[in-house]
Amino acid sequence: MADTSHNGHKAPDSFEVRILRQGGPGQNSYWERHRVKHEQDMNVISVLQRIAANAQTVDGKSVAPVAWDCNCLEEVCGACTMVVNGRTRQACTALVDRLLEDNSKEIELQPMTKFPVLRDLMVDRSRMFRSLQKVKAWVPVDGYYDMGPGPKQSREQQEVAYPLSECMSCGCCLEACPQYTKVELTQRDDESDADFQKRKNAAYDSSFIGAAAISQAVLFNSHPTGKNTAGERLDALMDEGGIQVCGNAQNCVAVCPKEIPLTTSIAKAGRATTIHAIKKWFDR
Amino acid sequence: MAKKRVMIVGGGLAGLAAAMKLAELGIDVDMMSLTPVKRSHSVCAQGGINACNDQTRQLGDSEWKHLDDTVYGGDFLQHQPPVKEMTDWAPKIIDLMDRLGVTFNRTTEGFIDRRRFGGTLYKRTAFAGATTGQQLLYSLDEQVRRWESEGKVKKYEFWDFLGPVLDENGNCRGCIGQDLVSMEIRAFPADAVVLGTGGCGLIYGRSTMSMVCTGSAASRAFQAGAKYGNGECIQVHPTAIPGADKLRLMSESARGEGGRVWVPRAPQDTRDPKSIPEAERYYFLEERYPEYGNLVPRDIATREIFDICVNEGLSVEQGRQCVYLDLTHIDAQELTRKLGGILAIYEKFQGVDPRFTPMKIFPAVHYSMGGLWADYERTAEGGLQLASPVNQSTNIPNLYAIGECDYQYHGANRLGANSLLSCIFSGLIVAPGIETLFESQKGAAADLDASLFSREVKRHQAEHDALLKRPAGHENPYLIHQELGEVMTKSATVVRRNDQLDAAYATVMELHERAKNCSLSDTGNWTNQNVVFTKALLDMFPLAKAIVKGALQRDECRGAHYKPAFQMPSLKCEDHAGRRREAEQWCDRFDENNKKWLKSTIATWNGNEPDITYEDVDTSLITPRPRLYGLVGAEVIEEVWNERQAKRQAASGDQGNGAKTPVVAGAAS
Structure with missing residues (x-):
């Protein structure tokens, strides 16, 4: 039975989903079509769940279920980022009825293009976590014994910091960034896991760090205790692949699902690194 | 000799807290997780974390009262010493998280702001917007990343725990994991294995839990011989947003900030809810529980919402069960500041702005109070012996359980904003215990004969291959x-x-x-x-x-476990003398029931089914008393019960452990 979407348009009984699939790293990708029965309150996750339960293409061919990454389904974990109808976003908040308003025939799903595909819609975003290491995105406390409360902070400070700390490392800002390009390495036959990791880290560290990590550096540089190691974070941002690579396209802020003021962070980091560079020059 | 290592399975709040503390103690940690740890289910916790604080203290609050609220809310099914230790630590844990940079909401003067949560009369709950779990998790994730960059923690993300490795004496010496990308199965020798693998909501199909919360890791430990406690104690959260793929939590903080639950008095009234006059609205929680109102403990709110829809037929919608959760009487800007995160979730998934239109919600499976049986070492004062290797240990030596996957802290019902606390607390406290354990252990697991591990890898590989074939x-x-x-x-x-x-x-x-x-x-x-x-x-x-x-x-009602056939009755007599007599009988029955059922359910796996036995509960600190929320004649029962308690106390003298026998408080009178 057809039901109606929220604005009264009649929803179809079923719809097609076009998915860009890939068996594994280094393999060719290909499009595959599935037909899914329409249900009330569907999102892209429930579409992929239906496909997993009955993995048949529109031609009736049985195929392996589509691999994808997800966890919380509430848009707070960042796992299910993919490219839905050409737009990078979380699959959980991609509501089917809304998508069908744009194109009532089909929904198109692709993996993010800036990260190596592991399989189908699942990509390797470990580079993002490496970037957080590079900018030392943490408060350098002495330890975890009871030392009383942290420094008192004003409500204004909290209201600036909180939006930045909502970054869930989903990668949307990087997918949309013209300067952020894919880094994909293959393990050599004679290479140990540890050596391969080292080589990957080196490649990540010399490539553009991207808006998410820059904004985290700004977050911790504004924290009363985090400030104490601000110089180290600014050094990281001035390193190869640092803030100077940013081309100011401002796509990042437009696609961030948490509406984090990323370009404000980048501007702040830009000013701070300039001052830091001048200071360092005088201190030589 | 190889250096000893700990394997922590699960990188939510509990696992990360344990990793960070172990690293500080100089112990090397491996951490295995189904998902990058920053994406763990802890991020879904919204409302906050409880601790007695400077302000509540001056209004009469104390750590002891937090303990009392927790065990009373849990219907006394939890051992009290671990809870006492937890509530004693709570203020210190808030301080620690504050130092780690958690963006707690602030008062105008710059102190950490607090809100009120269910099951207490004090504003104990610290919060960071409506994404407190996310913010706490991120701070711990950052600290663990710091240790990772120094080589003290090694993460294995996108790995599945297939089971513990037990030696011929039944001691845990490591575990088997499977890489979810390459499907490689390998062994991880470890001198202690800590499970912090969360709840098991996916057993119920759709719940408020994340997709990784299958309970599989706890189950694999259970099948390897670990005891499982109070499995039947599953919390159903009163307020969730129904969805096709999952039931999304609408935090208790919505009620903590003044949200009101109601249905139109006329069944399925089709008018716009905002146009329904006050007199034609049924604020059933406020009417039935005047003292706690919308903030009754979760089990009670859940049952009342269920009852209103299922038994009274007052669901807001015709074909679907739901009630209104209304915030529209509160200033929209204040709502954004205090609840922005959860309100955005509702708007994103329902396409309606809850600041201006009442939300529609219904209960959903939310939390596993039960879990792997865990032990503790009690002090004479009734707290925990810190640094004891017994704390948080399962019955399998060297295998520990922390966080939601243990059964320790919440009894038959968890209070809101106590889970983040129990997760961080159990993670922090397990670390010094493991340090002590290592001092007593001879040799390291990594030096054991490799055949112990290769045999287990082979077994799991064979199972895996058989499934594929x-x-x-x-x-x-x-x-x-x-x-x-x-x-x-x-x-x-x-x-x-x-x-x-x-x-x-x-x-x-x-x-x-x-x-x-x-x-x-x-x-x-x-x-x-x-x-x-x-x-x-x-x-x-x-x-x-x-x-x-x-x-x-379990033929009784206790906390979230509600069996109407065994419910304690309301009093029926109209006159006082009759009620007194009934209340005496009621109290006799209450005592009888506790003798039989105030026990932990302990399941052990026999290969096909769980065998169930019962263990006594340590209630030496606070004497179990009836929960009388909403019962007719509650005040008379309270009177009788208090008289009996006074008599008992006089007869036994001081209990000797500093325990007080409090009188019934918080009844619905």
């Missing part, structure tokens, strides 16, 4: 999961009846057999999510059986 055309694991979810939701959630539980147990047994016949739609050996899901599904059954059997056998 299963012939096509048999059962579909996703459909079996749906059926399991339906039977569990119907029989073992809000209202429990023995005939339904009996039938459900038979169905679960049958589904388990059918699940063993699953065919895979993906027989490849690269990022095969189909085989990983099927394994997790198979491991849901032992826990599902423990939940249903525990519920079936």
Whole structure:
């Protein structure tokens, strides 16, 4: 039975989903079509769940279920980022009825293009976590014994910091960034896991760090205790692949699902690194 | 000798807290997680974290009262010493998280702001917007990343825990893991293995839990011989947003900030809710529980919402069960500041702005109070012996359980904003215990004969290969999961009846057999999510059986476990003398019932079914007293019960451990 979407348009009984699939790293990708029965309150996750339960293409061919990454389904974990109808976003908040308003025939799903595909819609975003290491995105406390409360902070400070700390490392800002390009390495036959990791880290560290990590550096540089190691974070941002690579396209802020003021962070980091560079020059 | 290592399975709040503290103690940590740890289910916790604080203290609050609220809310089913230690630590944990940079909301003067949560009369709950779990998790994730960059912590993300490795004496010496990308199965020798693998909501199909919360890791430990406690104690959260893929939490903080629950007095009134006059609205929680109002403990709110929809037919919608949760009387800007995160979730998934239109909500499976049995070492004062290797240990030596996957802290019902606390606390406290354990252990697991590990790898590899080779055309694991979810939701959630539980147990047994016949739609050996899901599904059954059997056998009402056939009655007499007499009988029955049922349900796996035994609960600090929320004649029962307590106290003198016997408080009088 057809039901109606929220604005009264009649929803179809079923719809097609076009998915860009890939068996594994280094393999060719290909499009595959599935037909899914329409249900009330569907999102892209429930579409992929239906496909997993009955993995048949529109031609009736049985195929392996589509691999994808997800966890919380509430848009707070960042796992299910993919490219839905050409737009990078979380699959959980991609509501089917809304998508069908744009194109009532089909929904198109692709993996993010800036990260190596592991399989189908699942990509390797470990580079993002490496970037957080590079900018030392943490408060350098002495330890975890009871030392009383942290420094008192004003409500204004909290209201600036909180939006930045909502970054869930989903990668949307990087997918949309013209300067952020894919880094994909293959393990050599004679290479140990540890050596391969080292080589990957080196490649990540010399490539553009991207808006998410820059904004985290700004977050911790504004924290009363985090400030104490601000110089180290600014050094990281001035390193190869640092803030100077940013081309100011401002796509990042437009696609961030948490509406984090990323370009404000980048501007702040830009000013701070300039001052830091001048200071360092005088201190030589 | 190789250096000793700890393997922590699960990188949510508990696992990360343990990793960070162990690293500080100089112990090397491996950490295995189904998902990058920053994406763990802890991020879903919204409302906050409880601790007695400077302000509540001046209003009469104390750590002891936090303990009292917690055990009273949990209907006294938890051992009290670990809870006492936890509530004693709570203020210190808030301070620590504050130092780590958690963006707690602030008062105008710059102090950490607090809100009120269910089951207490004090504003104990610190919060960071409406994403407190996310913010706490991120701070711990950052600290662990710091240790990772120094080489003290090694993460294995996208790895599945397949089971512990036990030596010939039954001691845990490591575990087996599987890489979810390459499907490689390998052994991780470890001198202690800590499970912080969360709840098991996916056994119910759809719940408020994340997709990794299958309970498979706890189940694998259970099947290897670990005891499982109070499985039947499953919290159903009163307020969730129904959805096709999951039921999304609407935090208790919505009520903490003044949200009101109501239905139109006229069934399925089709008017715009905002146009319905006050007199035609039924604020049923406020009317039935004048003292706590919308902030009654979760089990009670859940039952009342269920009752209003199912028994009284007052659901807001015709074809679907739901009630209004209304915030529209509160200033929109204040709502954005205090609840922005959760309100955005509602708007994103329902397309309606809850600041201006009442939300529609219904209860959903939310938290596993039960879990792996864990031990503790008690001090004479009734707290925990810090640095004891016994704390948080399962019955398998060197295997520990922390966070939601242990059964320690919440008894038969968890208070809101106590889970983040118990997760961080149990993670922090397990670390010094493991340090002590290591001092007493001879040799390191990494130096053991490799055959112990290779044998286990081979066994798991053979199971994996056999699954992949299963012939096509048999059962579909996703459909079996749906059926399991339906039977569990119907029989073992809000209202429990023995005939339904009996039938459900038979169905679960049958589904388990059918699940063993699953065919895979993906027989490849690269990022095969189909085989990983099927394994997790198979491991849901032992826990599902423990939940249903525990519920079936527990013939009483306790916390979230509600069996109307065994409910303590309201008083019926109209005159005072008659009521006194009835109240005396009521109190006798209450004592009798506690003698029989104030016990932890302990399940052990016999290879096909759970065997159930019962263990006494340490209630030496606060004497169990009746929960009288909403009962007719509550004030008379309270009177009788208090008189009896006074007599008992006089007869036994001081209890000698500093314990006080409080009088009944918080009844619905």
